[in-house]
Amino acid sequence: MSTSVRRTELPLTVRTPTHEPRNRRRRSSPGRAPATKLFLILPSVVILILTNAYPIAYAAFQALHNGSLISPGEFVGVDNFAKVLADPAFWRAAGFTAVFAVAGVFGSWIIGIAIALLLRTRIPAKGLLKTILLLPWVVPIVVSAMSWNWLIGTSSSPVPTIIHALGFGDAIFLSDPLGAQITVCLFEIWVNFPFMMLMMSAALSSVDESIYEAAKIDGASARQQFRYMTLPIIAKPTYISWVLMAIFCVNDFPTVYLLTHGGPVGATNTLVVLAYKTVFQNFQTGPGVAIAFLMTLALAIVAVLLFRQIRKSTSQ
């Protein structure tokens, strides 16, 4: 038994010294080192500014004007924001965006971590399984959306046909508002769970198996090991993956647009789709860009909250 205890402590004590000198080196690095690093980062920063700063600044300009993509129009201050915030369609889209993001983040995370844990066990053809499981993430989203459309899009698609043949009536997933909402959320989970699986696999791979052995010896059940050991250990990468996935989901234009175009009757409009439609279908550039800015603000707040959780998880 004592052996097990030593095994438990081994990774904790062995790894610590390896970090200390590195930290010391980083703190005592000469003044030229940061400049060198800055110099190395500079090209990327310059390119980023050139390619993104101007469009963002111009978008801010457009959000405060009532022009079009071609002509700037008159300065209207925050009228576009007021107009957007008074529009029920905006709040419907905001609500569905929240649902879509929560479903996408937690749905893909639950499936991702479950599979990551499963892949830590002894199962045959693990490499092949991993490769297959990565496919939804690797395949271009346009191809995936077209495939789903082919499977469920019309009453004569394979899945509705089978359901009808089994006597369950007409199952037209994308024609019913609730059905369409559930479908796009499921699609989002399906496309993104491999990313979560990879993140969680990477996090779990750094955990030494011996601490689980020690826990087993102490009588911890599998559920308790997961609750009191696995989850706290992978907390930081989990929060980071949540932040990234939240950004992915909120900004995910192709999933909704390719599957439903935001329909039926706007039921699956997310903010990014609504912004696109406002600009390019209704030709209301100012309000459309205002939607994008409000979306960014909301996402930044979510990111702040999650980042606080990351800090908490590392400082406890």
Add this chain to the structure above:
Amino acid sequence: MTTPAPVHTSKKEEAMKNLLPPTAMSRRGFLALTGAVTLTASVSACAVGGGNASASGGSTVKFWDMPWGDKNYSDAAQSLAQAYKPGDGMPGVSYQQVNWDGFNQTFSSAIASNTGPAVSTGGGFQAFQFAKQGAISYADNLIDSFKKDGTYDDFLPHTLDAMKTSDGYVGIPWNLDVQVFWYRKSILDQIGATPPQSWDDVLDVAKKASAKGYVGFGISGGSGNYGPMAVLSLMINNGGGLFNSNGDLDIVNDRNAEAVDFLTELVRQGVVDPGSVSMKDDDLTTLWTNKKVALGFQSPAFNNVVGDEKDVLVTDPLKSHRGEVGGLYYVNNIMMYKNTPSQAGSEAFTSYYIKNMKTLWQKGVMQGLPALKSITELPEFKANAQNTAVVEKWQPICKTTAAQSSALTAKLATIDGGQAMTDFCQTVLAGKTPSKTILTKLESDIKAAIS
């Protein structure tokens, strides 16, 4: 089982700190990165630089064209454009095809960055939209030259008038998209029905076809514009429309309500595919091609599109419950832009294209009707008997999206293919909402969109 001793807690925290690579990113840095990534992704998509990019084309007139016909259209149109021989000192022409998907974005972005075309085809109201934004070069000089050489008199009635605004002609008509009613003869023969002549007939035939497992009335309310165009066709058929004769919005009226009620009745009788609300236009075309649909609105030469020239046929204009006839059509046009290496060059090419476009119909690659009478009289055009029926029976009784007004304006570009009409069509096809409620919502949505 007791909770593991606190030692585990401290150990696991210690372990986590050591096993996971330390992050070198500060909170501020992370937030900055998050903000940058998000803002870039969401805002850049909507932002188009208004900078001074190089002027269009240099020494060539850039001609952008849409896919107006079957798979051979693009090659035929490109050949026609490339056969243009510019006069002395005039620029040549380059041809580029633009997809319908996201075409508004494509044109708007290009025009905003001064990289757009000098001449183009496009959406039926695109010229009005860009004229309002100051990007269109009016075609009055070209119209004057057509008056002198006789081309002016060759245009079908009302087509040139449809292009006229208080500032001038925004474009030159070249093809007409008439929404006509089609039926599949073999299905009607099988159910012992004759081609419908009225709304009552449509319901009767569609019910019989549905009883045999066919889609009685084909309509697609998902992506694309077929669905909204079909609903608007029925409204105009009944003497209604989106505007009154003064050009003011007039949507909540009995005529429109009767049209919506008729369509709702088709839905409730089960003659419309239950997936129509989300059905895409291509899916509907596939259903027609697979001989699953009995009736429905489509564009001219649709029988060529589905490869069934003898079995997919045009009905006579339908009589509504009020005994009215009418339909919807679009005057598609060639427009010229201010951003051109030579306005004279743009006009010379446009004139050439209009006067030589008959080859597109002679080759049988076009889906729309020609805007020139002389082309409708060509034997190659008349070879498809349905074309003649459309020209003679449907085109004269059709009106534009502006009905019951005749003045086309920039706001029609927002309405046609816009979110308001899509939501309207999908609500009708859901079959659960009273017609006046749907129409009231449509009016308020359109008001918001064009305000």
